Amino acid sequence: DSGVTQTPKHLITATGQRVTLRCSPRSGDLSVYWYQQSLDQGLQFLIQYYNGEERAKGNILERFSAQQFPDLHSELNLSSLELGDSALYFCASSEGVGDNQPQHFGDGTRLSIL
Amino acid sequence: AQSVAQPEDQVNVAEGNPLTVKCTYSVSGNPYLFWYVQYPNRGLQFLLKYITGDNLVKGSYGFEAEFNKSQTSFHLKKPSALVSDSALYFCAVRDTYAGAGSYQLTFGKGTKLSVIP
Numbered sequence: 450d451s452g453v454t455q456t457p458k459h460l461i462t463a464t465g466q467r468v469t470l471r472c473s474p475r476s477g478d479l480s481v482y483w484y485q486q487s488l489d490q491g492l493q494f495l496i497q498y499y500n501g502e503e504r505a506k507g508n509i510l511e512r513f514s515a516q517q518f519p520d521l522h523s524e525l526n527l528s529s530l531e532l533g534d535s536a537l538y539f540c541a542s543s544e545g546v547g548d549n550q551p552q553h554f555g556d557g558t559r560l561s562i563l
Numbered sequence: 564a565q566s567v568a569q570p571e572d573q574v575n576v577a578e579g580n581p582l583t584v585k586c587t588y589s590v591s592g593n594p595y596l597f598w599y600v601q602y603p604n605r606g607l608q609f610l611l612k613y614i615t616g617d618n619l620v621k622g623s624y625g626f627e628a629e630f631n632k633s634q635t636s637f638h639l640k641k642p643s644a645l646v647s648d649s650a651l652y653f654c655a656v657r658d659t660y661a662g663a664g665s666y667q668l669t670f671g672k673g674t675k676l677s678v679i680p
Binding site: 551 | 595597599604605606607608609612614653657667668669670671672673
């Protein structure tokens, strides 16, 4: 058990809809990362938050946004969903800004767009 | 820009035989290197990392990896494979060069390891 909790485990919705994915990091970890995993693109970094502040952005679409709350949990919001957004979304956490420390991954949210 | 390559999509090995999963990287400065394993329907699990020092790094579940700066490689190895080692393995790199501008990890595409009984 990594200590990172993601909810829900599965999400099925339709094109054009909006969903929110939730992540609780490991106790004591200040950084939260979001990744998208798909068969064709592999594991793509989306965004990182450190202690409530956005730290780095990767390949995140403008339709997607995230935030980290004072209790350090994070939410990833996906809007105007398209079929191509179907993927596994992972949250990971680490103690600091992510220098030489490993990231600890949750078990992901599988998003299916119908 | 930092990058990592896992040249083999799949590796098959017989149980009890040694296994190697290959990884090469490209960075401007010195690398931080990581190996992760992913089992079906699970998140990635950290196996081991190279930051500095001894080129041979030992990790979880009997895995080890050898850092080779001249070949820019960080191959994952295990002396005797188990059926339970069958999973997807990811190599990741971070460039420590100050001008790299990012603390982010770049992951390889993954290598599917199948250990045959």
